[in-house]
Amino acid sequence: MSSPALKVKGLHSGYGDIRVLRGVDIELPPGAVVALIGANGAGKTTLLRTISGLVPASAGSVEIGGTPITALPSHRVVEAGFVQSPEGKQLFSGMSVMENLMVGAHGRRAHARRHETLEEVFDLFPILKERRSQIASTLSGGQQQMVAVGRALMALPRVLALDEPSLGLAPIMVDRLFESIARIKARDLSILIIEQNVFQVLEMADYGYVLENGQISLSGTGPDLLADAHLRATYLGL
Amino acid sequence: MNAPLLSVEAISKRFGGLQAVKDLSFRLEEGEILGLLGPNGAGKTTAFNMIAGFFRPDEGRVLLAGRNVAGLKPWDICKAGIGRTFQLSKPFGDLSVVENLMVGGFARSSDRRRIRTLAEEIAVFLGLEAKAETEAHNLTAFDRRKLELGRALSTEPRLLLMDEVVAGATPSEAVEMVALVRRVRERGVSVLIVEHVMKVIMALSDRVLVMDRGALIADGRPQEVVTSPDVLKAYFGERYVVPRA
Amino acid sequence: MSVTPHPHPVPLTRTTSPMGFSRGGIALAVLSGAAALLPLVTADSFLIHSAIMVLFFAYMATSWNFLCGYVGQLSLGHAMFSGVGGYVSVLLSTTYGVSPWIGMLVGGVVAAALSVLIGYPTFRLKGPYFALTTIAFAEIVRIWVENTDSFLGFRIKGAEGLVVPGVGGDSFWAFQFSGKTAYYYIILAMLALAILATMVMERSKLGYCLKAIRGDRDAAEALGISPTRYTQAAFAISAFMTALGGSFYAQFFRYINPERNMGLELSIDMALMSIIGGQGTPFGPLVGALLLMPLGEISRGYLGGQFLGLHLVIYGVVLMITVLYFPKGLIAPITALANRLFGRGGRP
Amino acid sequence: QAPAATSAPATISIGCVLPLSGGSASVGNQIKAGTQIAVDQINREGGIKSMGGAKLAVLFGDSQSKADIGVTETERLITRENVAALCGAFNSAVTFPATEVAERYKTPWVVLGAVKDEITERNFKYVFRINNKANYDAREQVDAIDLLAQESGKKPKTIALIYEGSDWGRSHAANIKKFAAERGYAVVLDEAAPPNQVDFSNQLLKVRASRPDVLIVAFYTPDHLILSRQLMDQRLDIPFGVHSVGGGTEDPAFYKAIAPRAVDYYFVQEDFQIDIVEATKDPAILDADKRSKEMLGYGLTAYSAQGLATIYVIRDALERAGSADREKLRDALAATDIAAGPALAAGYQRIKFDAQGQNTFAHGVISENLGGKRRTVWPKDNRLPDTKPVWPVPEWSKRPNS
Amino acid sequence: MDPLILSFAVVNGLLQGGIYGGIALGLSLIFGVLRVVNFAHGSFLMLSLYLSFWCWSLLGMDPYLSALVTVPAMFALGYLVQRVIISPLIVRERALVVEPLSALLLTCGIFLVVDNLALMAFGPDVRSVQLSYYMPSVMLGPIPVDTPRLIAAASSIGVAVAVSMWLRYSHLGRAIRATAQNRDAAAMSGIDVPQVYAVTFGLGCAILGLFGALIAPFIPVNPQIGVAFGIKSFIVVVLGGMGSLPGSIIGGLVIGVFEAVASQFVTATSAAIFSLGLFILVLLVRPAGIMGRA
Ligand SMILES: Nc1ncnc2c1ncn2[C@@H]1O[C@H](COP(=O)(O)OP(=O)(O)OP(=O)(O)O)[C@@H](O)[C@H]1O
Ligand SMILES: Nc1ncnc2c1ncn2[C@@H]1O[C@H](COP(=O)(O)OP(=O)(O)OP(=O)(O)O)[C@@H](O)[C@H]1O
Ligand SMILES: [Mg+2]
């Protein structure tokens, strides 16, 4: 059997003397969509930043497709195939849409194939093709989110992580975004998705993890989780 | 009847082309806990910041016990009797818990002894007495949130504005926080609370406001509001409505 | 964990407050007591002279620290206040025969007034912008003095500098003493008072407000603190203290000129000693001066002839090491050690 | 060097406070070399004979051009090193307070280089100055103009002044203005510039606009280099030449760094007769010139010569005092009257102090740069027979393009 | 005031201002990308002047040709300084332990070390390159304009344009701009941020290397020369807007012309006071500088 697309074991990290992750274990099978949910401040973003090498891990390991990437610098993590669309979009706000996408294709492998990938991204988000020379900061929130996802796709990821892609989006935009994600899923790609929109995301995910207090407290398939009483009580206020 | 403690009258705020808050009006009575809900980007924090004096409203008035405080500087608003907490908690990391609490006390008085006594009392109130001398940056995330609340209390406000106080808390911590906010009210402080966690809002609020795209779309008792179709649609998304229905 | 309500506030074990204060106070008392013995145990005039230099720079750094260390802004223009203090006291005494003791206070007040003029527009600037603006203000004052021969009837004498005419022999009123011991005790007292002032300030409303502003400006504002007002107050006090130091320098060396007493180099020295020693702490600047002054003296005395500028290279290296490895200054490991040796006392 | 700890002839220490680092480090190091050469020469010839061949040693203190540090170093040299006498400290701002320390400790101090008038106007008993006071420099420049005018019958009328805006330049300019007024020259431009200029175009534009007959300048080396180059590049003609007072133009590094044609016909006032090596037969001076070339890469300069002379003046006093006792040494210094020997390396005819310790025979020497060599033109006594001053100076367009 | 003289003052000001601007380019670039205020900027200029001088005096290289040495050498030096000294601080700052002023203090340490090592190594004497050929001044009406200054001023505009174009259109340039705008997002896009930082620091120093060679024919070098240019560069960059390359040139021209014209009316010392006053005024009215984004 092939090794998991992403495997996180016993990961610890934090900021200065603030400890945020206290032993996180996650596995992403190839081609799967996995949801990660948890309260605000639970450490979801921190997990992604730690995997990306932006926050140093104090213990634990991360593997991509069987290759260990713990403690690699960020750009090597991207080369290894883990790419995220960060929380709050984090566009290069003074640069055009096209430039934002091109920065995404910075790595050697991605750079070589950038023209093909660009066509695919434009297929996925036709509006971006129209607005290719618009300055990113003047786009609407939904469009900005598309740029962020598109930029991540430009790096030819094996594992695509989306951190709260629906944040700040009108529900109708959220629906569209989730449609797009469904289409991305059709490509040979694993997706790790963090969402507040728990219902929607668990419906589309193959599997879900709940992060609480820096540890995984619960995991299971979407429907299982949705049926879980604890989860319903904590996150849905039901 | 005399004037409500807080009366917000048609405040608006634009950021460039974006109308973040539009004609928002509501009242808050003395002793009330009022919840403010709304999807991300609805304008809650912006409204909150206008009341707390961090933004000057483009239009409208904010009356605290009948006195317009809109456009006052944050420190003057604090002295007028409005305390606030921040969405991202911002304790003074180099100072100990008690010292953090004392900073707030200086807003009202220069009497060190009195302030220290008050700070210690609040540390006990928060359940942080064992950590009173701990430097704030060594606190856990949740303790920092409590400290954030206590620091606002130490300015002896009449109204406390709280932005997402339980974000990041575990369920049991949330329970503790809910109890704490109730006891804040028992101290005679009215509360305006912005919160995403429904359970907290439902448990705490006497009344709930719901904002969407800068405007108020609902105002009422918690149970009534969450079952209103408008709110369900705006806040929880259409798919959420289906399983509930 | 559930919440246990406390009907009556439980008194807490105090450690930092009165205890900590007295600990700092004890340290200050012990240190100044020990320092006061120096002239009694040695007649070595060079040693006392060097000690005066250390105390003087420690005093200047402490004055700088009063504002910059506690607000977290880097002023590189403080020498301007030193110059103002020196010039005002000397000019008053040479022109009107006013005692330098009074001139010193007048100089302090003038410096404080100048600080208000400068601080008001400047405090909104952050980081490097603030630092550069303070340099610009100080340079304006320096260049102006260097090129002004007389002003309001005072003979400023431009770049030439001012000489304090000797009265011959001891005169307390004229702030002139034939030996060094008197100067030693004066600067020691000034330093002890400055450190005491810093400790008192730390625990006063002003101190809390400054630390709050440094910690988080927005949060401080929400707690009723107007940043400009408190920063300005600290700036004025710091300028006042610096000016007293400038007056002392003038009386001790009986000569001042704009280049040395208002120049950028003095400002940088004040800042570096504080930062290396530990800004934002009462004793940090003293530690900085105690380390850097003898370092300079030794490398000058023994190596200066051979290697030009070696002591400044050492300064630079010490500064880099401090920034990289002791971001809180050298006082941090020292207090940690002191706590390990004498500490624990009172901590639950 | 460290004094050798031999038993018989004692070693007499002389302290020397100099700016060895910081802005005036170059000057400090030239003086230092001069004093070392003198000490070596004296020791080689058997030390202080009246004291049984006692050897001399110079101990240096680096003032960094700062008053407080200079004072500290003075304290150290007097109380720690127990020096018999002191010299230094080039910068007036350092010398002024440091000599006060020496006076308090009753330790003789021979002033080296510092020109501030008041240094020898305080009724001090232990302070002596061989070289000029500041106002002599200015007077000599005007004297030289007068002399050349009188010799040629061509008298300039207007003077432009540009100078560095700190102590030295400003006080020199003030003195020039005083003498110019007395002697009937009109000052048409009086312009101070902050030190460390990187461009003099603006000042030169003003000079050009004011059309002076004479340009008097006072700048340190880096500024002077830029100024001189731009004067040449912009072909600014000054009929009666550029008259510089020491500073950059007495620094050999200046001449190494500039094309010779840029400084042709420059008049330079300095406390040193630049062609002394040709004028004198004193073997000590000739030897010193040779040693200086080995140590510094160039022959004697105003500064190394003054360093040399100072040590010889102190030696003379030691010989007469027969003791390193400070009091006796002071009395011997006060009775100094030297009319020959390397103590006159700077070009004086005699050294004799007045009651204030000022050498009443001090004078500077003014040279003109002729055919790539600087030749003494003033005072007439110091002018070599083959020197023919060029006055007025040729226009740029008439000079050969090297 | 004679209008002819005044117009020459403006020309002089533009020349000098262009040179100021060119020298300040590296400072602005480094700040724009790394947010590091390089206090040692002037020291690096001093080093490149020395390099150019040694190339001329030891190898007999023409100072303009010595750019072939100074540019790569200064690039390497900048690259190393960033990698070895500054990057540990940036790594730590990300973890929010240090206040941002530490970078300024750190480079202040570099300044002390470099300037005084230069004093120890090269001695205090002033040295200067002399061109072996005669470069006639360009005549502007009756008044000559120094050709080497003209070359340096023109080059600074050329360099500003070239570097801006390179940043705009090249692959690496785009990566540098992206890193400047959002360090984390750049890292998440596969950009090797430490490498970009080191290259940028190197580039900033390489520009200084170029200007070292360009001004060597008319600026003598001694260990203290850096301070004069360093302070001037700060003023220029803050005036123009920190991080903006065109701003750096414009800031230089503004200061240059202002000083030149002002010093025709008052003495140079008063002009210095006025230009510091202008600096303060601009900062107070427009804290982000003339070309900076507020
Ligand atoms: N740069 C930082 N420095 C210090 N603490 C931080 C930093 N970033 C985050 N934290 C803290 O780390 C904890 C986890 O934050 P994180 O952003 O990972 O949570 P999250 O699960 O992504 O929350 P959200 O749903 O709000 O995005 C929080 O307590 C937060 O306050
Ligand atoms: N300083 C600002 N400049 C420009 N736009 C702003 C600014 N602050 C807020 N906004 C915009 O105003 C809108 C309202 O923001 P606000 O922070 O008030 O939302 P919120 O209801 O608090 O959301 P959340 O639940 O995510 O905290 C958003 O679209 C936001 O992007
Ligand atoms: Mg997050």
Ligand SMILES: [Mg+2]
């Ligand atoms: Mg909000």
